Amino acid sequence: MTSWTDLPRATFDLETTGIDPATARIVTASLVLVDADGQVLRAGEWLADPGIEIPAQAAAVHGITTEYAREHGQPAAKVAYEVAMALGGLFADGVPVIAFNAAYDFSVMHHELARYGYQPLTCHPVLDPLVINKHVHKFKKGKRTLEVLAGEYGVKLENAHTSKDDALAAERLLTAMSLEYDEIEQPAADLHKAQITWAAEQAKELQEYFDRIGKQADINGEWPVRTGE
Template identity: 35%
Template sequence: MSAWWLDEWAALDLETTGLDVETDRIVTAALARVLRGVPVETRTWLADAGQKDIPLEAVKVHGITSKVAHRHGRPVDEVVGALARELAELPYENIPLVVANAPFDLTLLTREHERTGRSWPQGHHSHRIFVLDPLLLDWKLDQGRDGRRRLVDLCEHYDVVHAGPHRADADAAAAAAVTYQIVSQYPELRQMSLAEVHERQVGWAVERAAARQRRLRKNDPTAVVDGRWPLIPRQEVAR
């Protein structure tokens, strides 16, 4: 088995118009090539979704206004196309993709792809991207630790310098660095292949969702937490 943790990785982060993966759009994107937790090359994009304005709540998070996006951004379809071409190369090079909170970023990206007639390659078993999600890895491997587990919290815990939360390039770099620290500290991950780590995370995501759902149902008996990972397939509508 190859020492995949020493080889090149990719890291993806999106900043968006909001938190609804079905309707919100990409504002900025970053895709970094990473070696041992350190970016060696990073591509960034500013996207313009046309008539879709950026709500003030989102501007407060990432600082990109509608005026800036409309004036300086590339059409979002072009950004999605560029990302699709970059991501499509990863399986052929056996490069894993680091994404913090993968079900959000990858589901939203998949919906953007669908709007342009594309599909994200994760759905094709013959052309599969193996994903590393530091939020999920940390939850499973260090369940006894108290406190919040946002990316910024993991950076503090794993002694990773974060250049700027909610800046796509900085978040991608931070996610890669945290993931490398996790893999370095837990030999059980290094004993697995990339495919095995990916498949274990599928099961761990179900465990995490069930644990969160149990907590939420103490106050709301109808609470449901989706445990699908690394992305949430579009719900088929029965006819």
């Protein structure tokens, strides 16, 4: 069977209005298709007017203010539809889509599509460097942000929290990880299936840890979409 590393793949990232995927709105989206060697074949970028105020805390992260989004962004419903169509086309062709912390981005997409009355997106196959890193390097010390992991694997990330640069860094990171961990070298569909199990196990372990220390939390292990239903 052919590993995903030997085939074209896409990489995806959103910047949004907040951290809760059920309420966050898309501000920017990037979807980049690369060939087997990681060379960019084509890229799509979107700027949305989310239809709500962009909190100052979110704007400080990604640099897009409410005023800028209103002046230059496309209607939120149009962006959600176009991004979903682009993703859906890739998934229909069996092209894996890489997304760091995929359960956030694809859950935002799920809720945005529902918000505007569109059909849900079937997200398969998805490859998530965060879930995979937690599995292959279970006892790593310290943070596992995209910036931290990119630095550890020698991946260049000049403009963190811009959707295109974050998307490309996620692809470069996962490719670099595949050189170190043979387990990652497998067909995308098989790796997608494995990540469903890994994400659930990781959530269970985190929930058990929080329970032991008395921290109130409800950890959701659904992957790659947390519908909240």
